[in-house]
Each structure stands twice: as structure tokens, then as C-alpha cells.
Amino acid sequence: xxxxxxxxxxxxxxxxxxxxxxxxxxxxxxxxxxxxxxxxxxxxxxxxxxxxxxxxxxxxxxxxxxxxxxxxxxxxxxxxxxxxxxxxxxxxxxxxxxxxxxxxxxxxxxxxxxxxxxxxxxxxxxxxxxxxxxxxxxxxxxxxxxxxxxxxxxxxxxxxxxxxxxxxxxxxxxxxxxxxxxxxxxxxxxxxxxxxxxxxxxxxxxxxxxxxxxxxxxxxxxxxxxxxxxxxxxxxxxxxxxxxxxxxxxxxxxxxxxxxxxxxxxxxxxxxxxxxxxxx
Amino acid sequence: xxxxxxxxxxxxxxxxxxxxxxxxxxxxxxxxxxxxxxxxxxxxxxxxxxxxxxxxxxxxxxxxxxxxxxxxxxxxxxxxxxxxxxxxxxxxxxxxxxxxxxxxxxxxxxxxxxxxxxxxxxxxxxxxxxxxxxxxxxxxxxxxxxxxxxxxxxxxxxxxxxxxxxxxxxxxxxxxxxxxxxxxxxxxxxxxxxxxxxxxxxxxxxxxxxxxxxxxxxxxxxxxxxxxxxxxxxxxxxxxxxxxxxxxxxxxxxxxxxxxxxxxxxxxxxxxxxxxxxxxxxxxxxxxxxxxxxxxxxxxxxx
Numbered sequence: 244x245x246x247x248x249x250x251x252x253x254x255x256x257x258x259x260x261x262x263x264x265x266x267x268x269x270x271x272x273x274x275x276x277x278x279x280x281x282x283x284x285x286x287x288x289x290x291x292x293x294x295x296x297x298x299x300x301x302x303x304x305x306x307x308x309x310x311x312x313x314x315x316x317x318x319x320x321x322x323x324x325x326x327x328x329x330x331x332x333x334x335x336x337x338x339x340x341x342x343x344x345x346x347x348x349x350x351x352x353x354x355x356x357x358x359x360x361x362x363x364x365x366x367x368x369x370x371x372x373x374x375x376x377x378x379x380x381x382x383x384x385x386x387x388x389x390x391x392x393x394x395x396x397x398x399x400x401x402x403x404x405x406x407x408x409x410x411x412x413x414x415x416x417x418x419x420x421x422x423x424x425x426x427x428x429x430x431x432x433x434x435x436x437x438x439x440x441x442x443x444x445x446x447x448x449x450x451x452x453x454x455x456x457x458x459x460x461x462x463x464x465x466x467x468x469x470x471x472x473x474x475x476x477x478x479x480x481x482x483x484x485x486x487x488x489x490x491x492x493x494x495x496x497x498x499x500x501x502x503x504x505x506x507x508x509x510x511x512x513x514x515x516x517x518x519x520x521x522x523x
Numbered sequence: 524x525x526x527x528x529x530x531x532x533x534x535x536x537x538x539x540x541x542x543x544x545x546x547x548x549x550x551x552x553x554x555x556x557x558x559x560x561x562x563x564x565x566x567x568x569x570x571x572x573x574x575x576x577x578x579x580x581x582x583x584x585x586x587x588x589x590x591x592x593x594x595x596x597x598x599x600x601x602x603x604x605x606x607x608x609x610x611x612x613x614x615x616x617x618x619x620x621x622x623x624x625x626x627x628x629x630x631x632x633x634x635x636x637x638x639x640x641x642x643x644x645x646x647x648x649x650x651x652x653x654x655x656x657x658x659x660x661x662x663x664x665x666x667x668x669x670x671x672x673x674x675x676x677x678x679x680x681x682x683x684x685x686x687x688x689x690x691x692x693x694x695x696x697x698x699x700x701x702x703x704x705x706x707x708x709x710x711x712x713x714x715x716x717x718x719x720x721x722x723x724x725x726x727x728x729x730x731x732x733x734x735x736x737x738x739x740x741x742x743x744x745x746x747x748x749x750x751x752x753x754x755x756x757x758x759x760x761x762x763x764x765x766x767x768x769x770x771x772x773x774x775x776x777x778x779x780x781x782x783x784x785x786x787x788x789x790x791x792x793x794x795x796x797x798x799x800x801x802x803x804x805x806x807x808x809x810x811x812x813x814x815x816x817x818x819x820x821x822x823x824x825x826x
Contacts, residue, residue, distance in 0.1 A: 258627050265621055266638045269698065273641050275664060276653040288662045334548045341544030353549065355815055360556050362755045362811040366783035367800025370793055371559035371566070394555035397548050426540040455646030457762045462788060473648040477766050480652075487656050494649040505644045509637060513706055 276498065280304070280491040287488055303488035307479075307496070311489055315468055316475035317496070319385060320454060323471060326389045327453040328446050331396040336442065338397065339404035340430055344416075354405075357398040369462050376463060383465050391459050396449040403448075407441035408434065444511030451501055472497050564804070567797035586798035596799065599770075599777040602689060603803075606696075606778055607758045613697045614753055615746070618704025623738075625705065626712045636709070643702035647762040654695040655767055658682050685775035688768050692776060696763055700753065707749050708742060715741035744821055751814040755807050779803040 274294070279287060280303050282296040307313050342354060372391065373382065381387030411434065419429045435442065457473045464470055470478070476493045479486065505512060567586055569578035590596045625636055642650070657664050658681040666678035681691040715737065723733045739746075761780040764770065770777035770785060783803060787796035 255627075255629055258624055258629060262621075262624050262635050265624075266635065269702070270638055270641050272650070272653045272657060272698070273645060275657060276649070279656065292662075292664055292667050334551065337544040338548035341541045345541030345544075347541045347545075353545065356552070356557075358815060359811055360552060362759070362807055362814075363556065363560055364759050364780055364783070364800055364803045364807060366761065366780045366787070367563045367797065367804055368556065368559040369784070370787045370796055370800070371562045372555060373788075374793075375559065390551075391555060394551045398552060398556075401548060426544065451646075455648060457648050457766070458784070473646065476648055476652060480655075480766075485655075485659075487659070487662075490652055491656060494652045497646050498644075498649040501646055502641070502644055505640070506637070509640075513640075513710075 273498070273502075276491050276494055279487065280495045282488070284488065303492040304496075306486070307489040307492040311475075311479050311493070312467070313475065313493065313496070316470055316472045319469055320472040323385055323388050323392065324450050324454040326385075327392040327396060328449045330389065331393040331400055331449045332442060332446050334393065335397050335400035335404055335445065336430065336435065338401045339408055340426075340434060342401070343405045343408035354402075357402050360395075360398040365458055369459060372459075373462055382463050383469060385464075385469060388460060388463055388471070389453075391463065392449075392453040392456060395456075396452050399452075400445040400449060403445055404438065404441060407438050411437050440511055441514075444508065444514065447504060447508055447512060451504070454501065455497065560804075563797050564801055566794055567801050570794055582794075586795045587802075589795060590798060590802070595774050595777060595782065598774050599779050599782040599799075600802075602776065603758060603778045603806075606689065606693065606760075607754060610693055610696050610700075610757045611750060611753045613693075614700055614704050614757075615750055617697065617701050618708055618749075621701070621705045622708035622712055625709055636706075639705055640702045642699050643706075645699070647699070648766060650695060650699050651763050651766040654691075654698075655682065658691055682768055683772060685773050688772060689776045692763055692767055695767070696757065696760060699763070700756070704749060704753065707745060711742040711745035712738070747817060748814060751810050751817070754810045755814070758803070758807055758810075779806075 278295055281299050281301070282293075283298055283300045283302060286293060286296060286298065342350060376382045376387050376391075379387075381390065415433050415437070416429050419433050424432065455473055456471075457477075460471045460474045461477075464474070472493075476490065476497060479490050479493060566578065568581060568583060570580050570582055571578050621639060625632060625639070645653075658666075660666065660678050660680040660683065663678070663681075665681065666675070669675045670678065679687060681687050719737045719741075720733050723737060728736070759780055760778075761784065764776050764778055764781050765784065768776045770781045779799065780803060783796050783799045786792050786799055790796075
């Protein structure tokens with residue numbers, strides 16, 4: 244008996260130790276980013292590195308904020324991310340409900356098309372998107388960026404919401420139809436309240452997607468005043484000397500909101516992640 | 524819904540609403556995803572002045588022929604092949620290992636799982652900048668640790684030397700995506716019926732047989748779809764390479780998506796860039812079609 248117990252204990256200890264090692268490796272870069280952003284120059288470039296800063300300083304944040312012109316980047320990113328989230332959720336909810344509840348020609352094609360759009364190589368698309376947007380006067384405009392982001396957020400949100408709507412009981416909607424609700428009334432009064440958790444999760448995905456997007460923002464936005472955070476950060480990387488301190492402070496500013504959102508909404512995000520691969 | 528034919532007004536109304544609901548989404552996707560894709564493919568057979576919409580002349584496969592003589596393109600194809608194969612293999616093996624560890628029952632499993640997810644949550648650009656700092660030849664922590672351990676004599680310019688740059692970015696890409704594989708495989712592992720394992724042991728099977736016949740069979744479908752998705756996503760990855768090395772030094776980290784972008788927006792050869800993009804699309808397309816066929820077959824089997 245005790246032999247078996249000992250073996251179980253050893254087994255558990257090994258699992259703990261391996262997981263601990265894995266987590267130290269996986270989470271070290273995140274810790275290092277935050278820690279560097281709070282160190283002074285002397286400590287950052289010392290021969291013997293310290294894991295956590297001995298002296299805490301916000302000097303890097305000040306430099307990032309003032310010397311590197313951060314406030315407009317932050318404002319632009321917030322505007323773009325919030326607008327994209329609102330618009331793409333609206334469109335995707337209708338879209339997903341239409342695919343989930345109605346039969347129509349080409350439904351399967353539409354659904355497979357949604358999956359395929361997630362796999363298109365973006366550099367090929369951006370060549371034409373750039374030319375078309377330039378024509379329509381949508382380059383160098385935050386509105387143009389929002390339109391582009393919505394298009395990329397909608398297919399994913401639609402697929403996820405469709406599988407969530409498929410799982411809702413039909414009885415309530417049938418009752419609503421008998422009471423004379425049309426499709427839109429049914430969506431707002433019955434479907435949205437019932438599917439609120441998945442809709443919230445999809446909102447988060449859209450927010451994170453547009454908050455961190457890089458290539459389209461780099462290509463479509465040219466004037467410095469309209470740059471978003473991810474592109475703004477890469478502009479801090481100069482040609483000769485990289486100012487690592489302010490750079491890590493900027494990096495932390497992009498990262499921390501996403502990490503906080505993740506901690507709050509973990510359950511929903513994990514459901515969304517797994518559905519993508521498990522259910523298609 | 525089957526009664527469609529009998530109630531004339533109802534059928535019209537149902538379909539009417541369906542089209543109203545899906546039109547806005549379909550229009551946006553059509554204009555900003557499908558049209559650029561189709562036009563991109565067509566433009567690879569033409570020439571055009573940069574900045575203009577109009578095509579000048581039809582040149583057939585000329586741009587594709589140019590690619591065969593383009594040493595950078597050949598290099599990018601090779602790099603993309605290694606990039607995808609190594610990253611996806613590492614992702615699956617590491618992801619499966621970590622998922623199996625997390626599938627053991629122990630206290631604090633939830634916290635461990637959350638901590639494993641951190642790299643996936645860190646935005647791509649933030650990951651690129653942080654690793655660039657860690658790889659730095661002067662005061663970079665990776666050099667400092669390796670020197671302290673005596674594994675290297677003097678500091679290595681990880682991203683600045685042709686021999687190490689691609690491998691270094693691969694490590695970052697694996698670090699960034701492994702949490703996704705872990706979460707998906709863990710969900711699949713948890714859906715396996717544990718009584719199946721007892722059955723194997725009662726029949727005199729050993730741990731290896733249990734792993735092979737129950738665990739691997741139980742996660743087979745999820746593994747196939749995850750690997751296909753990761754192949755597509757990894758091949759298409761752009762941000763990390765573009766922001767860490769821009770394809771350099773000496774094109775040692777040049778991969779197809781980055782070369783497509785640079786050809787279009789740095790060299791202003793839009794049509795040649797489209798041809799490179801189409802080659803990428805064809806490669807990704809094979810795996811995308813495989814993904815869709817596999818999923819449809821599975822759904823057909825389930826129902």
C-alpha cells in the first residue's frame with residue numbers, strides 16, 4: 244500500500260516540477276518585458292541582470308509618453324478597436340442568425356467561404372485592398388481601417404456565433420413568431436439575451452484582433468498622427484540605437500489591456516479557441 | 524421549414540429575412556476579401572503602373588517565369604518550407620506533452636492552465652519586440668544566461684547573423700502558438716471516456732497500449748484539424764519576421780508572405796508581388812481544402 248502511495252507522490256511531484264519548468268520558460272518573456280520597463284538605465288544594462296527591478300522607476304513610461312508621442316497612438320487604437328467591435332458584432336450576429344435559422348440556396352458555400360477567408364494570405368489581399376482604398380479615399384483614415392478590420396473580424400465571429408445559435412432551443416423563437424415578432428424583433432428580444440456570453444466572447448476577439456493588428460495599419464495609414472499602437476511601437480526601433488526602456492514600456496501598454504481582458508473573460512475565450520479547431 | 528411550399532407567403536418572408544440578415548456581412552466580405560483575392564490573382568498575369576488601378580498589358584505567365592530565376596524567391600520558398608515544417612512539428616509535440624501533463628489531476632490545475640496561456644495572449648508585435656530585446660547581442664538576457672551557463676563563449680548576434688536568425692524567430696513563433704495547441708488538445712483529452720482506460724488495463728494492456736489505442740485515437744480528429752490549421756497559420760505568419768528582421772540578414776529569414784509584401788510595398792512591383800502571393804495561396808489552398816473536406820466527412824460520420 245505505502246509503496247503505491249509513494250509512487251503516486253513521486254509521480255505527482257514530477258508532474259509539478261515539469262509544469263513549473265514549462266511555465267517559467269513560457270512566462271519569462273512577459274515578466275521580463277514588464278520588469279525591463281520599470282528599470283532605470285543603469286540596472287537595465289548591468290553585467291549581472293536582475294529579474295525584478297531593485298529600484299522602481301516610471302522614467303521609461305514618461306519617455307515613451309512624451310518623447311515618443313504616444314497619446315495619439317493610444318487614442319487611435321482605442322477608437323479603431325471599439326468601433327470595430329461594435330460594428331462587427333452587429334453584422335456578425337445578423338449574419339450568423341441568418342445562416343443558423345434559415346434555409347437558402349448556397350448556404351453551404353457561404354459557410355465554407357467564411358472558413359476559407361480565415362486562411363487567405365493577407366499580403367496578397369492587401370495589394371488590391373490598398374489600391375481600392377486609395378481610390379475610395381479610405382487610406383490614411385481611421386474609418387478605412389475600421390472597415391478593413393470589420394471584414395476580417397466578421398467571418399470568424401459569424402462562424403462562432405452560428406454554432407452557438409445552433410445550440411439554442413427553438414421553442415422560445417417559435418413562441419415569439421406566433422406572437423407576431425419578425426426576425427429582427429426575435430433577435431433582439433430572444434436570441435441576443437440568450438446568447439449573451441458567446442456574443443461577449445466574440446466582442447473580445449474582435450477587440451483583441453483590431454487592438455493588435457499590424458500589417459493593414461502599417462499599409463493603409465501613412466500620417467504619423469493617425470498611426471495605431473502596434474505600428475507606433477515599431478517606429479520606436481530606430482536604425483542605430485534601440486531605446487529598449489521606452490520600447491518595453493510601449494510594449495507593456497499594448498500587452499496589459501489584453502492580459503487583463505483575458506483574465507476576466509478566460510472561460511469564454513477558451514471556449515472560442517477550442518471551437519475554432521474542434522468544430523470548424 | 525419543410526412546409527415551405529404550402530404556405531406561399533411564409534416561404535417568401537422566411538427567405539426574405541434570410542437575405543436581409545446575411546447581405547451586409549456578405550457584401551463586406553465580398554468587397555474586401557473576395558474581390559481583392561480574385562483581382563490579385565488576375566493581376567499576376569498583367570503589368571500595371573504603380574499606384575494605378577488599370578492593367579497595361581497581358582503578359583501571361585511572365586511574372587511566374589521571373590520567379591524561377593529569382594534567387595530571393597527560391598530562398599524564400601526554402602525558408603518557408605523549413606519554417607512551417609519545424610514550427611508545426613514542434614508545436615504539436617510540445618503542445619501534446621504539456622496537454623498530457625495538464626490532464627493529470629492535481630491541485631491548482633486551473634492556475635497552471637491560465638499561466639500556460641500567457642504567450643498566446645501577448646500581442647504579436649509585443650512578442651516580437653520583447654524577444655528582440657531578449658536576443659540582443661549587447662545586454663540581451665539570452666546571451667547573458669547562456670554565457671553564465673558556459674554554453675557560449677562570447678555573445679551571439681542571434682537575429683543579426685544569417686546562421687541563427689531564422690531559428691531564433693522560429694523559437695519565438697513556437698513560444699507564441701504552443702498555448703493554442705495545448706488548450707485545444709487538452710479539451711479533446713478531457714472528453715475521452717476514462718472507463719475506456721480501465722477496460723484496457725483489465726484486458727491486460729500496458730500504459731503504452733492505453734496511450735496509443737485510447738488517447739491517440741480519442742484525439743485523432745482534433746489533432747488532424749489543429750495540425751492543418753497550424754500549417755496554414757504558420758505559413759501565413761508575417762508580423763514576427765517583418766518586425767524582427769524584415770527578412771534579413773542576407774535574406775536568411777525571407778519567407779513567402781514577407782517577400783510578397785516587400786516586393787509590393789518596398790520595390791513597388793505589384794504584379795510580381797501578386798504572383799508570389801498566388802504561389803503562397805496555392806500552397807495554403809491545398810491544406811485549406813483538406814481541412815474543409817476532413818471536417819465535412821467527420822460531420823457526415825457523426826450524423
